Amino acid sequence: MDNFFLHARTWASEHLARASSSLARRCLACIVIYAVLLLALVAGVTVISDARGARLYASSEKVAERILSSDLEMINDYEDNQFYEVLLEDNVGSTRYRITLCGLDGESGMMDADAWCVLDEDLTVVEGDLFADRGRLTQREFDFIKGAYNARMTVERYDYTTVSGAGRTLVLVSPLVTDASFARAVAEANRLWLYALPVAIALTGGAAWYLVHQMKRVTLPLDRAIDAYRADGGGNGISRAKEAEKTIPIELAPVYRNFIGLMDMLRDARDGQKRIVADLSHDLKTPLAVLYGYAMAFCDGRVPKEDEQRYHRIIAEKSLAASELIDTLAAYAKMDHPDYIPHLERRHVDELLRDIAHEAASIAEQSGCSVEVKLSNTAAEEVPPVLVDEQLLRRALLNLAGNACQHNPAGTQVVIFCERVPAASPRDELVRISVADTGSGIAPEIADTLFDPFVTRNTARTSNAGTGLGLAITQKCISLMSGTIYVAKRPREGFATEFVIDLPVAP
Template sequence: MRSRSLAGALRVATRSLTARCLAVLAAYAFVLGAIAFAVGAAGEFLLATAFPSMETVLAHEGDLEHDRFGALRDPELSSCRIAVFDGDGARLYASDDVAAKKIRASYLPLINDYREGLFYEVFSEQVDGEPCYRIMMCSATEYDVLVEAGDADGGADVLVDAAYKRIDAQALLDADLNVLDGDLFSGRTSLSRREFNFIKGMYDARMSVERLDYQTADGDLRTLVLAAPLVNDAAYQRVVDDAGRIALLAIPAGLIATVVAAWGLARLMRRAARPLDRAIETYRNGGEVTPAEQVPRELMATYDNFTDLMDRLRTARLERQQLIADVSHDLKTPLTVIGGYAQALADGVVPPDKAPGYLRSMRDRAQAAGELIDLLFSFSKMEHPAYEPHLLEIDVACEVRRAADEARGQVESTGCTLEVCAEGPARALVDVQLLRRSVLNLIDNACVHNEPGVRIRVACSRDEGSGFVAVSVSDTGKGVDPAIAERIFEPFATSDEARAAGCGTGLGLSIVRRAAEVMGGRAYLDTAVDAPWSTRFVLELPCAEEADR
């Protein structure tokens, strides 16, 4: 169960563009950190290995006690030369051929011991005008000194450690290193230049030398000679310069990491946009777009909005095609009748007594075609995005009564009756022409789609709770066909029977809905109408106070 939850969380995370970008940035930061760490470690290693000392060797003291000389190949000792001798002076280990050749057992007494207090001091002096060297073997002896502490009024004495230098032996050498005097080198008449350098603690011009006497775990004597790089300002500056050159390598490495991270982010963005590109291509080819599982969560809203927009455009295109087909159908019928009757009259095949009927039919068909064109003009005008209604604050109830009076003659001519219940005041911001057209269209719709004898009721009232003025047109006719109830306000939404009989164009209710929308209200079909009414269309308009807000 836990593994499934983790897998689900991983899938969600991989669909997140933010998570992917953060992963790239985290990897980028990690690489930069690794570069900085590597440069720092390299610099520290360079400094650590540049000036090793006997303390570096003593870090491997446990290995030396068991003659494991391989430990002396430590990278920190790579710049040193090391040789190890046993108690008889036989060489047991040399770090390289140069150390084996230049560090000999005979030099051991001349090399300062790291642990003992003995050390050499070498001075240059003039004897009888000739340059000479005085070499002294010295030892340091520690002792305790009682030091008075405190102010002039008195205080406690403090015991501190002190040391003094004692000269145990000395010798005088001339410029050619011949022994002239002294008890330091008994039995020796001269020194070699290398022996003289070892006495000075110098392996060569760039390295110092010292020895370490120790015992193994088995009690065997060992002597280790370490020749380490000499510490001076010039050598230290060379190491610092080398460390600086290593640091410069971080710049191209960082630039490469930056380029790779930028490429990765750009690739993520391109991959994130691919579902949109595929959706556009699918729509262009007329296919159906399915939900894309690879769309990042951050772009899902954009993807959904895009597909919804394309669906709307497709629907609008289909509606436009249907509109053209319906208009062609509704115009073709009257024009065909007019053309046929006109041809018959022109050919003289119409009896004289039937000619007035033909002319009246042609007039009625022409009038119907003109009304359709007027409706199309009104519909297209209100559908234009730049259309703005001319809103005035009026008493809607008064205007509804006027429109009902205007339509009364048409209603009575169809054998229907008209009732008006519009008591004022019911003030709202409306376009008077749109309101009049809407009321007349609703009354005309009730007359056209019902049999004679139907009661039609026009009402207007103000709903204090909702803040709307409601204008309704109800009738006792046959009701709305359930097949078109949901799309009753769409253009040319009429039943097949009504279209075949020439009863209406299907634009009247579309104009009512659009008129209500541009005036800030809405139009709808009330499906919960009480008897004896079977159909009730409602036009809601915001009250003047609500519209001002």
């Protein structure tokens, strides 16, 4: 249980650290702080009551406690055509207030008095029918009638109906604006510009510096990983890049992972190039060394007359082997170039396979083997057409058939099968071409790297093992036609090895 909580705490701390390292959050926080510092907020107080006067919401509890439901009728309605008018009357040395409930005529716009009353200095109703039921007003009620919440705030109400039909009353308390306060605010605003402008410039510069600093900061781990990779040739650079991923913002984590993958690909490509150059040098060195030795024997006059014909034949064979190796390497480099474009045609492959098998049979006879074609049990025209480059398909199948004859004992039978592979959707249908032989099979130690360049059945790499480029070229030919090639794990009955080529049906 302790281990569980320890792992949970570790996991939570790591994820919280990753969340706090978010570049977007840091930039957003900077922008929010910048906006808050620049904006001046004007605060108001709002109270919302229902139709019965019960308070539903208040933005200030202190203000809401001073406004009762009985006070609502004293507060002027913002949109109502009725409002209270308060006039001061001088009555023989005493102060009296005349309150009139005025109404506006919607058509003429004339003002009429609906009700009135007169208050004495103590705010007692001495005349009129308005507020006669109260008899006397409090100072707060009298202020509400005048539209004043206090000396600095005004108050008014707004009656409305909700979507569901319920009545609501909105009471709004806001700062009092007078001519003097307005003039004072304008003067203060004009003076404020003298101070606000440099502050705004400083805030803008600080925010810009912070954002630029954050953008530069997040690229430092990647720069360090690249420098480390350059310094040691990729040995520890990849591991350092993976460690650097823990310190970067989560938004850039995919970029770092893609960088690591790219570095792996570059390292593999570089190692592959080194291996190809080393293997090519090894394969060329053997025939060239034989050519040099026999040529020097002729130059020194140390070749017996009876061995001259045999020496000439060996020189010709080694020259042909070196030439074939160079031609094969040139073909491999040509097809591996990104600008190489195959010449694809819509073809039924049955007749093409017969021509290729006939050409391969003449090569197989030299090894004492045989090559034949077997189509599927269905009629040939039912095998759908495919998009193929005839030269690429010919080279691929001749390589497979030639390898089967070269690396197997005499009497090996090589059969090329062709069949249709149905699917639920016509777009997913395939034409399958298989090259199977009855030879000795494939050595397990090279099965996983069979299609890599310079891989042969003879791990000692003698001159009799072939160039090791045949299957690599075959795989490239098939991939250029959007197909796949693989070795069947369970060959057809009666066969030791089966190479399977799947080509998509032409649209």
